[in-house]
Amino acid sequence: MVPMQSEKSEQTAEKPAAQTAQPETRPYHHGGLRSALLASAERTLREKGVGSLSLRELARDVGVSHAAPGRHFKDKQALLNALALSGYERMAQALDAADDPGLPFQPRLTALARAYLGFALDNAALLELMYARKHEPDAAEQMAAAVDRTVGHLERAVAAAQQRGEIIDGDPAHLTLVVGAALHGLASFTANDMVATDAAMAAVEEVVQHLLHGLKPR
Amino acid sequence: MVPMQSEKSEQTAEKPAAQTAQPETRPYHHGGLRSALLASAERTLREKGVGSLSLRELARDVGVSHAAPGRHFKDKQALLNALALSGYERMAQALDAADDPGLPFQPRLTALARAYLGFALDNAALLELMYARKHEPDAAEQMAAAVDRTVGHLERAVAAAQQRGEIIDGDPAHLTLVVGAALHGLASFTANDMVATDAAMAAVEEVVQHLLHGLKPR
DNA sequence: CCTACAATGCTGTCAATGACAACAATGATG
DNA sequence: CATCATTGTTGTCATTGACAGCATTGTAGG
Numbered sequence: 475m476v477p478m479q480s481e482k483s484e485q486t487a488e489k490p491a492a493q494t495a496q497p498e499t500r501p502y503h504h505g506g507l508r509s510a511l512l513a514s515a516e517r518t519l520r521e522k523g524v525g526s527l528s529l530r531e532l533a534r535d536v537g538v539s540h541a542a543p544g545r546h547f548k549d550k551q552a553l554l555n556a557l558a559l560s561g562y563e564r565m566a567q568a569l570d571a572a573d574d575p576g577l578p579f580q581p582r583l584t585a586l587a588r589a590y591l592g593f594a595l596d597n598a599a600l601l602e603l604m605y606a607r608k609h610e611p612d613a614a615e616q617m618a619a620a621v622d623r624t625v626g627h628l629e630r631a632v633a634a635a636q637q638r639g640e641i642i643d644g645d646p647a648h649l650t651l652v653v654g655a656a657l658h659g660l661a662s663f664t665a666n667d668m669v670a671t672d673a674a675m676a677a678v679e680e681v682v683q684h685l686l687h688g689l690k691p692r
Numbered sequence: 693m694v695p696m697q698s699e700k701s702e703q704t705a706e707k708p709a710a711q712t713a714q715p716e717t718r719p720y721h722h723g724g725l726r727s728a729l730l731a732s733a734e735r736t737l738r739e740k741g742v743g744s745l746s747l748r749e750l751a752r753d754v755g756v757s758h759a760a761p762g763r764h765f766k767d768k769q770a771l772l773n774a775l776a777l778s779g780y781e782r783m784a785q786a787l788d789a790a791d792d793p794g795l796p797f798q799p800r801l802t803a804l805a806r807a808y809l810g811f812a813l814d815n816a817a818l819l820e821l822m823y824a825r826k827h828e829p830d831a832a833e834q835m836a837a838a839v840d841r842t843v844g845h846l847e848r849a850v851a852a853a854q855q856r857g858e859i860i861d862g863d864p865a866h867l868t869l870v871v872g873a874a875l876h877g878l879a880s881f882t883a884n885d886m887v888a889t890d891a892a893m894a895a896v897e898e899v900v901q902h903l904l905h906g907l908k909p910r
Numbered sequence: 911c912c913t914a915c916a917a918t919g920c921t922g923t924c925a926a927t928g929a930c931a932a933c934a935a936t937g938a939t940g
Numbered sequence: 941c942a943t944c945a946t947t948g949t950t951g952t953c954a955t956t957g958a959c960a961g962c963a964t965t966g967t968a969g970g
Binding site for chain 2: 605606607621639641642648651655656657658660663665666667668669677684685686687
């Protein structure tokens with residue numbers, strides 16, 4: 475993305491001719507540096523992992539000087555935080571799209587589980603960031619809010635099932651924790667190659683089944 | 693920093709007196725650089741996190757030159773791998789100590805779960821390393837073996853319970869995945885401050901209970 | 911129009927770091 | 941004692957994150 479026809483020399487030279495009317499024009503300096511950086515960062519993240527993500531290389535990829543990112547992100551961690559936030563955003567969308575409040579609990583939970591697992595596998599490196607422990611009070615707040623929005627999907631499904639008498643009573647938050655832990659654990663195992671991707675997707679049914687009916691013989 | 697009341701001066705001076713019969717003797721230059729590095733690394737890891745772990749600072753802490761660690765660890769990742777391996781070692785010990793094959797399934801699983809959660813919380817940063825995705829074929833093998841040893845505890849408990857008819861039949865590996873995922877998910881949530889430590893320890897009982905009996909009303 | 915001013919980008923620089931090469935000391939081996 | 945493998949040391953490099961100071965662009969007042 476943002477091929478950057480390169481060389482600022484050209485840019486400086488062409489600047490007077492401002493009538494090219496390209497909608498993708500950059501108002502002045504770069505236009506969308508912030509978004510460009512985030513986009514490029516996410517690609518690098520996906521392809522080479524968090525460890526190989528450097529602000530300077532990012533700047534090079536996008537075609538700006540090595541200090542330009544500093545105008546949009548106080549430091550590297552700030553960029554990572556922004557990345558994580560956008561991750562929660564998309565995850566919430568994915569869960570939203572997969573959730574059908576009209577369904578009975580088991581298929582509803584299965585759908586949510588599939589969506590979560592799918593997102594986790596498609597964005598393993600991003601998840602690492604999203605679940606990274608931070609201690610900065612500012613960022614932590616936003617993260618917590620984002621997490622709540624995500625967990626909210628599960629919790630609503632649980633609460634609805636309780637009201638319909640489909641599952642046992644009890645603090646919905648507690649039951650949600652159980653269900654969420656199982657799903658997250660499965661995703662975590664899979665992201666770490668301890669379980670094959672296809673095996674994990676196949677295991678979703680089974681996990682939900684066992685969660686609902688338990689391991690004891692009936 | 694580097695208080696280092698210093699040992700090598702003493703070592704060099706005392707070396708001739710080789711009759712002290714200390715099993716922890718250092719053959720020559722430093723003696724136990726490798727273990728010293730690992731120990732120091734783990735302390736730093738616990739106190740300041742993976743990100744603030746530098747080979748050079750480690751070398752300073754231990755009192756050797758900045759390149760000395762290179763003799764024992766090809767690169768930083770090699771050190772981290774070794775750290776992770778030792779983590780699996782201790783985790784296996786913890787699980788071993790907590791496992792009582794004579795117990796019925798529910799209390800046995802509860803004990804294992806407590807042990808796992810306890811280890812996870814006491815070694816959150818280490819767990820990050822242990823569960824980090826690596827792509828080096830060599831290290832990956834050792835990791836996989838270590839993981840198997842750990843999961844083995846769970847799987848044995850599951851298989852034993854099946855033989856006693858305490859839980860349903862089915863591929864023990866599959867059931868173990870369900871149980872393991874739930875426990876790991878809980879540990880992961882807690883390590884990331886999404887669940888309070890005491891709440892998590894308290895939730896263990898509940899999680900095991902729900903795993904066994906399911907969420908459906910009976 | 912022309913001059914502050916804010917936003918955004920650039921060049922320059924620094925200290926820290928990981929990796930490596932060349933060299934030195936130590937102890938084992940024959 | 942001579943040779944050699946281990947293990948450490950010093951020296952050096954490129955990369956990186958962070959920061960300071962300057963330049964460019966667009967905007968707002970006069």
